[in-house]
Amino acid sequence: MAVQSGVYRGVSAADRAAERRSRLLDAALTVWADPEIRTTMTAVCAEAGLSERYFYESFSGLDAALEAALDHIAAEIEDISRRAADAAGQDPEARVRASVRAFVQLLEDDPRKGRVAIIEAVAVPKLRQRRTQLLRHLAHESALEAREHFGGPHRGETADETAGLFFIGGMAELVTAWLDGTLRVSADEIADAAVRVLLGLYR
Known part of the structure; x- marks a missing residue:
């Protein structure tokens, strides 16, 4: 998914996308490392507090x-x-x-x-x-x-x-x-x- 252009509250679209990607990576790490949680895209998005739309902005899949x-x-x-x-x-x-x-x-x-x-x-x-x-x-x-x-x-x-x-x-x-x-x-x-x-x- 293409990153939207423009600046929001002083933060560029590219920086916002990078911040979301970082949150998703940290969430993936948390979910994957927990044997009590099934590692799914839904679980990673929930942990990151982001929708699947933003997941696909950064990754092609789980x-x-x-x-x-x-x-x-x-x-x-x-x-x-x-x-x-x-x-x-x-x-x-x-x-x-x-x-x-x-x-x-x-x-x-x-x-x-x-x-x-x-x-x-x-x-x-x-x-x-x-x-x-x-x-x-x-x-x-x-x-x-x-x-x-x-x-x-x-x-x-x-x-x-x-x-x-x-x-x-x-x-x-x-x-x-x-x-x-x-x-x-x-x-x-x-x-x-x-x-x-x-x-x-x-x-």
Whole structure:
């Protein structure tokens, strides 16, 4: 649906559309993360306080909205982890600990994000492949990070990518157990475990 032109109460049509899209994404996150609520377009619109007309202004359908929510979380995880690592300096161990700690803190601050990205996305057939793509992207980024800061001419690119997949896959399972209450550990203990694993994989 086309966005109407014009300014209303000092806010442009494009800004109003962006604000509605943001509300719908947040609503999708809330509904999707709640196992007691069936994830439907109607439920998302009700949570956002917007009509279906505005839903279709931003998304072609429910799967598109859920994929956008998943992509937004993945981008936030990547951004916050990278910024934390860069702030930690050049020491590889400090970078890993800061990166993972920031990631876990994000999930502590908003548990919806971890549940959606790591648990709920698996249950949606059309999004399962997208989740896999995002995890492999994060694995590749981990491999690039390790290659830059751990070095090692004896190890090839394939070995780095393999280790990255091991690391991200293991982190996904660890965080899943933490989120569903199977594993009772602190955020610092998760970060410490991640450091041990990554050091073992790349050194």
